[in-house]
Amino acid sequence: MTTGVRRRMGVEERRQQLIGVALELFSRRSPDEVSIDEIASAAGISRPLVYHYFPGKLSLYEAALKRASEDLASRFTEPHEGPLGARLLRVMRRFFEFVDEHGPGFSALMRGGPAVGSSTTNALVDSVHQAAYEQILSHLGVTEPPARLELVVRSWISLAESTALIWLDGRRIPREELESQLVQDLGALLAVSAGHDEEMAALLRPLLRQEPGDGPFADLVTRLVKLAS
Amino acid sequence: MTTGVRRRMGVEERRQQLIGVALELFSRRSPDEVSIDEIASAAGISRPLVYHYFPGKLSLYEAALKRASEDLASRFTEPHEGPLGARLLRVMRRFFEFVDEHGPGFSALMRGGPAVGSSTTNALVDSVHQAAYEQILSHLGVTEPPARLELVVRSWISLAESTALIWLDGRRIPREELESQLVQDLGALLAVSAGHDEEMAALLRPLLRQEPGDGPFADLVTRLVKLAS
Numbered sequence: 001m002t003t004g005v006r007r008r009m010g011v012e013e014r015r016q017q018l019i020g021v022a023l024e025l026f027s028r029r030s031p032d033e034v035s036i037d038e039i040a041s042a043a044g045i046s047r048p049l050v051y052h053y054f055p056g057k058l059s060l061y062e063a064a065l066k067r068a069s070e071d072l073a074s075r076f077t078e079p080h081e082g083p084l085g086a087r088l089l090r091v092m093r094r095f096f097e098f099v100d101e102h103g104p105g106f107s108a109l110m111r112g113g114p115a116v117g118s119s120t121t122n123a124l125v126d127s128v129h130q131a132a133y134e135q136i137l138s139h140l141g142v143t144e145p146p147a148r149l150e151l152v153v154r155s156w157i158s159l160a161e162s163t164a165l166i167w168l169d170g171r172r173i174p175r176e177e178l179e180s181q182l183v184q185d186l187g188a189l190l191a192v193s194a195g196h197d198e199e200m201a202a203l204l205r206p207l208l209r210q211e212p213g214d215g216p217f218a219d220l221v222t223r224l225v226k227l228a229s
Numbered sequence: 230m231t232t233g234v235r236r237r238m239g240v241e242e243r244r245q246q247l248i249g250v251a252l253e254l255f256s257r258r259s260p261d262e263v264s265i266d267e268i269a270s271a272a273g274i275s276r277p278l279v280y281h282y283f284p285g286k287l288s289l290y291e292a293a294l295k296r297a298s299e300d301l302a303s304r305f306t307e308p309h310e311g312p313l314g315a316r317l318l319r320v321m322r323r324f325f326e327f328v329d330e331h332g333p334g335f336s337a338l339m340r341g342g343p344a345v346g347s348s349t350t351n352a353l354v355d356s357v358h359q360a361a362y363e364q365i366l367s368h369l370g371v372t373e374p375p376a377r378l379e380l381v382v383r384s385w386i387s388l389a390e391s392t393a394l395i396w397l398d399g400r401r402i403p404r405e406e407l408e409s410q411l412v413q414d415l416g417a418l419l420a421v422s423a424g425h426d427e428e429m430a431a432l433l434r435p436l437l438r439q440e441p442g443d444g445p446f447a448d449l450v451t452r453l454v455k456l457a458s
Contacts, residue, residue, distance in 0.1 A: 147401040155391040159418075162387035163380060172376040181421055188417035189388075192410055195452030204456075223424030227433075 015053050015063070018043055022064040026105030031061055062120045065109055069124040072098050072109075073131035080139065084207055085183060085215035087139055092160075092179040099164045100175065107168060110161055132157050136186075140207065148200050152193050156186050184220040244282050244292070247272055251293040255334030260290055291349045294338055298353040301327050301338075302360035309368065313436055314412060314444035316368055321389075321408040328393045329404065336397060339390055361386050365415075369436065377429050381422050385415050413449040 009017065021043045025034045036057055040047045054060035075094035078087050099106050110125065136153050137145055145153070160182050167178055187208075194200040211217045238246065250272045254263045265286055269276045283289035304323035307316045328335050339354065365382050366374055374382070389411050396407055416437075423429040440446045 147399070151392060151395050151402065151407075154395055155388050158391035159384050159388045162384040166380050166383055170376070173380065177425055178380075181425060184421045184424075185418055188421055189414055191453055191456060192413045192417055192449065195413075195449065195456050196406055196410060201456055220421065220424065224420055227420060227424050227430055 011053065014045075018050060018053055018060060019064050019067050022060055023068060023102070023105060026064065026108065027101060027103045030104045031064075031108045036060075062124075064105075065121060065124050068102060068105060068109055069128045073128050076132050076135040078135065078139065083210060083212050083215050084139060085187070085211055085217045088136075088183045088186065089180060089216055091135070092182050095160070096164065096167075096175050096179050099168060103168060107165055110165060129154070129157055132160075140203070142203065146199050146203075148193050148197055149203065152189050152200075153186075156189055159185060159189075180216050180219070183216045187217045187220060240282065243274075247279060247282055247289060248293050248296050251289055252297060252331070252334060255293065255337065256330060256332045259333045260293075260337045265289075291353075293334075294350060294353050297331060297334060297338055298357045302357050305361050305364040307364065307368065312439060312441050312444050313368060314416070314440055314446045317365075317412045317415065318409060318445055320364070321411050324389070325393065325396075325404050325408050328397060332397060336394055339394060358383070358386055361389075369432070371432065375428050375432075377422050377426050378432065381418050381429075382415075385418055388414060388418075409445050409448070412445045416446045416449060 018039065022031075022034070022039050025038060025042060036050055037047055039060070040050045043050070050060070054063065072095075075098055076091055078091050081087075102109075109121075109128075133150075133153055136157075137143070137149075140149075140153075142149060163178055163182060167173060167175070190200070190204050194204045208217060247268065251260075251263070251268050254267060254271060265279055266276055268289070269279045272279070279289070283292065301324075304327055305320055307320050310316075331338075338350075338357075362379075362382055365386075366372070366378075369378075369382075371378060392407055392411060396402060396404070419429070419433055423433045437446060
């Protein structure tokens with residue numbers, strides 16, 4: 001019963017608090033620019049005490065990155081219900097929410113940040129890419145992807161990541177426009193590949209046939225027809 | 230007149246030779262796996278002599294990266310003649326030639342390699358991206374790109390880079406197919422964006438109107454119509 005008096009935190013609880021404080025600061029400024037002093041001050045503890053929980057800035061940064069990448073990967077999870085386009089759109093919405101919330105922290109995660117090249121950081125970024133890749137495959141209903149499908153999905157993940165990074169730099173385009181465009185981009189890239197390869201076409205046709213007239217893929221076709229006329 | 234006798238090289242000539250030898254080795258194995266001993270042996274000089282020209286492996290690696298990125302950027306230059314699609318296709322051909330020639334060295338360049346996170350490496354990678362971006366804008370005939378055009382072109386550059394990296398890992402798809410697909414991908418991504426924004430549509434329409442029936446963009450439309458039927 002701690003009323004008014006600051007309760008003493010356990011080790012794990014304190015570590016989690018520091019990670020939260022660091023992520024909050026990283027959401028407004030690049031991790032490079034945030035000092036341990038600031039993190040200590042925002043957490044209401046002394047600098048030496050921060051070092052008691054994290055031996056150095058890198059270890060605190062890596063722990064923050066770990067929580068952020070688990071958070072991001074968890075947002076890719078989407079129930080296998082309803083049309084594919086609408087599912088992907090919901091995932092893109094949650095992805096951009098994450099990007100919006102984390103701002104400079106997201107840029108740092110994807111560009112490697114202060115821990116660039118550390119095997120921990122690389123492994124975390126790879127795990128986010130892999131989670132995105134596996135989620136998309138599962139929604140496409142594919143367990144053994146042909147080389148062309150793997151290429152389209154993985155390169156689209158890079159496209160989505162770059163799109164988010166470029167958007168963050170000035171936020172000059174409405175987020176919602178990019179969310180639906182990225183879903184349509186995936187459709188367009190799959191279609192380009194299917195135009196060259198019968199295996200890809202056979203994979204894509206049944207998926208598109210199930211798309212409703214008000215989904216993002218039908219919307220793309222409408223827009224393209226209007227553009228061409 | 231050096232006949233049979235090994236001529237003594239000047240400092241700059243020797244440095245260039247070592248860079249060439251390093252790049253040749255990096256084209257077959259990752260720079261991480263290539264030792265200074267191997268470079269010395271391939272160049273026919275002693276290990277200490279390599280260190281005479283380059284104070285450490287990092288400085289030789291950075292010099293090799295510099296030459297490779299200048300080489301890559303130079304391949305983006307394309308005369309402003311003939312239809313846009315055909316020009317982009319020639320650029321993509323030279324890009325994949327570079328990727329094919331440099332193999333693991335290209336992966337290392339784009340992933341940062343042994344010098345990951347060094348400001349020199351980052352600046353070189355940025356300069357390659359910037360060269361690609363400026364070339365494409367100049368071929369689109371745009372000097373002040375709207376935010377949406379910048380986003381599409383820059384994110385497509387990421388897509389092209391990822392496509393090349395994924396292709397290198399096993400080379401399971403014919404190179405020519407990816408070269409023409411990447412050109413068509415750019416057209417598709419521009420079209421998706423133009424479907425959402427009138428400024429992009431106004432920019433794209435005259436470009437597409439100039440495309441001949443046997444170009445990559447007309448080819449894409451033919452393939453998509455066939456796919457949809």
